[in-house]
Amino acid sequence: MKRMAPILILSTLIALPLAARAQQFAKPEDAVKYRQSALSLMGTHFGRIGAVVKGEKPYDKAAVEADAVLVETLARLPWQAFPAGSDTANSKAKPEIWKEQDKFHAASDKLQVEVGNLVAAAKSGDLAAIKKAFGATGQSCKACHDDFRNK
Secondary structure (H helix, E strand, C coil): CCCHHHHHHHHHHHHHHHHHHHCCCCCHHHHHHHHHHHHHHHHHHHHHHHHHHCCCCCCCHHHHHHHHHHHHHHCCCHHHHCCCCCCCCCCCECCHHHHCHHHHHHHHHHHHHHHHHHHHHHHHCCHHHHHHHHHHHHHHHHHHHHHHECC
């Protein structure tokens, strides 16, 4: 059963982007909750890799690879959940998201590339490559937060 759980979770996460595209958010708060949930999960799994990179947790190739694959899947989810009008009081999204759509989409595209590199590094088993890809992915996250997220 333990082996089935990650497969079940991953299958569900792969299906979510398709369902999300078809979904119309009934209320702006629904969009906020959706994107915050996706970003929170992404942060959790990215943080697990970070603990390995920092030497706080022993390196386990299978675990790092699984977390990287989940981060890759999760990194596809939040972007469609930024419809106009979803900059509510419960959101940390800056108005620049809607004013600078091209820049915002470029930032999400850059994240996709960096996360893809992280997955490739994780699959290689080369801890030095994982550290390098983790750093680049983290910089991509930070750049987007700096430009588009209120603290």
